[in-house]
Amino acid sequence: MKKYLGNKAMILALIAPTMILICVMVLYPLVILFTKSFTEWDGLNPSTFKGMDNYIRLFKDPIFYTGLQNGIIFALVQTCIQIPVATLLAFAVKDSGRFEKKFFRITYYLPAVLSITVVAQLWLSMYNAEYGLINKIFELMGLEYRQNWLGDGDSGIVAIAIVNTWQFTGYQFILLLSAANSIPEHYFEAAQIDGCSKFKAHLRITLPLMQESYKYCLIIAITGGLNAFATMNIMTGGGPGTSTYTLTYLMYRSAFKVGNYGYGCASAIMLVVQCLIVSIIINKAVARERIIY
């Protein structure tokens, strides 16, 4: 058996295509990014080596800390809402009737199918301080809570994070649903004999068995949050001022608006390191043991 699963030629054949593509298209650009992060570069012409200058500047740059903080807020909002909601939806749909199953499965995923442009545009109208639906709802509820959701430095980032969270909850929902569906029925039968309610059965049986799926759901939610760019690019353009910048935004700003590509590379490297650490921690902490069913 050991020989069977340790077949060198076979392993090589299986991993080669992926490794070639990853090396050429992911790791090689990463190496460029890394080397250029120590230089002054305009993105086109030969660069000049500057040592740690970019990194030293980065740690003094207030926008770096804004970006870092916003990335963390974004990741937190995304993770704390998406994972529980997606779990709840997945369990509910799993236990629904045939028609409902189909209906929910399609509708819950729909926002993720649409392009970010559409969704961001819709939410811009919803958040609009003058005629937006959200302020109207508060008005209807008789609350004097008119808010300038996106124009305010503090609420802006949360408001944007919620849009992204909502759009891609369907994503997590589908992942968790197919994970829940692939758990063999006999586990539930056993639970039923024990007299568990459905909810309890899920809590005690399904959830622990789905750890492997939670692992990648978590990684997607967190790294996606730290990396956020597209939604705020459309909704606020990073504004007002720099208040909804993320590290990705800082990188874009440095590389293309300010024309300092090397500095942009340095913030990109910080971002990759951050995401890598998070992923490794999740990998180590969640589903350490193989769960086999």
Place this chain on the structure above:
Amino acid sequence: MTLQHHHRKHFTVGTVFFKFVLYIYAVVNLYPIIWMLFYSFKDNMEIFTTNPFGPPQTLRFENYVKAWETFNLPVYFMNSVKVTAAVIVFVIAFSTMFAYATARMRFRGQTFLRVLTMIGLFLPLQCIMIPIAVLVRDLHINNTLWAVIVPYTAFNLSFSIMVLYGYMRSLPFELEESACLDGASIWTCFLRIIVPNVKSAIATVAIFVFMSVWNEYNLALILLTRDELKTLPLGLLFFQGEYTTDWGAMGATMVIASIPTVLVYTLFSAQVEKAMTVSGAVKG
């Protein structure tokens, strides 16, 4: 039996409320599509000021006419189809193979390699676009559709491997053991036993890859400079001016671009359902 009956009755109010919430949430999720449809028939004035949420006051079909006439929609559409199809095939093939090797076979450094592939998940695209463009030229695949197929495949592998790895890790080892005893080669074992067992995961991944490739804009913008190679999202460019944007025509383009995604998802999710019942039956 009686106990169960009692149970159900006890939870009726809660269950009904929960169902209600589920339906409300479904409606909330349906609205953007409807909104986009409304939007595609409006002009800028209606979209932004007079009527941002309701149905259009007059149906402006000219938005669709404009979308159809301004750029070569059939060509863009076919390019999107070709690129998406190719990427899905490559991603599924390569990631299944890689996930199998790292999840079930044994060799030194398998965790390291797997973590390495994960970098593709969070490599900030905006910063590597120029290096990628240069790379694509050096590989002599510029000015062909391969210019986007290759990078798309690479960037979608990470996610796909992560999901498939998770599924493969949960399969019992007896699968290989019995295959080994039966004298099947490991390749046969992979294709005939493992792949059918992760069918539903493959279908899920295929849907995700489809969505991400179909809607991709940034890389396509940089890498496809010839009109005859452009993909559908690039059609939006024709309506975004320096100072003004024709949002209605953009809406029409987005509706046209979204129809296939909605269709594919609706059809595919039925397939996923089927695939799962089959694999469930095998396991059960």
Place this chain on the structure above:
Amino acid sequence: MKKILAFLLAAVMLLSLAACGSEPAEEETPAPAESEAPSGEEPSGEEPSGEGEHEPVTLRVYVRYSDDDTILPYDYAVECLAEDMPWVTLELDPMPADDGVKLKSMVATGDMPDIFAVGSVDILDSMIEAGAVQDLTEEVTANGFVEKVLPAAYSKFYDEDGKIYTLPYTGTEVGLLFVNKTIFEENSVEIPRTIEEWIAAAETFSAAGITTLPIFGKEQWICNALYDALVTRYIPDGLSSLHDGSHSIREEGYLKAAQDLEALAAAGAFPDGVTTLNYEQATNLWYNGQAAMFLNGQWEIPTTEQYLGDAADWIPIPAASEEEYETSQHAFIGGTGTPAGLSVCTWSENYDVAIDVACYLAEKYAEYNYTQRGSTTIAVRCDKPMEVEQSAMNAKLSEAIQEATSTTVMAGSGTNTELYTVLGEGTQSLLAGVMTAEDFIESIALVTGD
């Protein structure tokens, strides 16, 4: 390079095939022989520079080509080109608002269009260094374009060292503060002559539920333009002089202008959520007569007139004090540029043709704006008569600009792109009220090193 050549050849062949397609089918077979004909003809008599020598050329043109403002003039130019240079075919590729990302990557890969628009000094400098563009002085002198460029566009035409890299197709336009006179009359508010009156007017309008100035603050350049307008009341050079260091951000005028901006924001001059307000939303308010004032470049005149007619006018930017009204009323914002316009790629296979075509496009672009839109702020001289009646606001501007005492580079752009970016972020923060005037000055000082 080979691939590009092969592609160009293929494109030419495709085009000639397409041309054949419109002819009767029988003629399709002799077509290849025909295409060989010119080379055979050459030695037989005609001069090398003669008409018969023009081989069909396809040029890729990468420009802003996405709304009526840009599509109409280019379509006009292409139409004219089909008559004047029928052997040239243009492939127009629309340029997105992507901060030059695509242009940069095209330079990096060498897969450049033949003609492209460039607006940022930063990218232009990189391209000159990379050898993608070079001095065009010789060529544009030879083809007579130099003499056609109007002095008002020289700042866009000549680089700091006097070289020519860009062929301007629009003039150096000024920013204007528009007013809706009807709204002022209805609310019995005087049109402000001083900043103080402006703030008071904003308070009155705000109380009446009317938007004073719907600025499309999602775009940072217009936030800069407004700040620039206020700065010119104290320092006529506005933000331009920060770039070359001839003025320091620590000068009192900059702080005062920032405080004025703060005061305007506090008086409710701008709509809620101004920093997410896009151009469409802002102009909807303005065109519908729901806003008292508007700020934009002079290109806003035709549409404004179309919607508001005589009710609209533009006014001098309110002065710092009543005494200074006379002296500062002719200090304009905008009106000076940095090198910008069409450029030609050095690596073009048809470099010389491309230069001629680029000059031609710039000329026709200006011609369209002059003859069809009645704009007098154009870059290239136009001898044809104006086909539309010049509007009142345009006529007033043509006169006023003669008396201009000072101009600025539009919206604080210039050679220091970092300064421009930080200014944009800062002025937007001031508008949103998330930054104080003092902090704003400090954030700029960090960049300028004052």
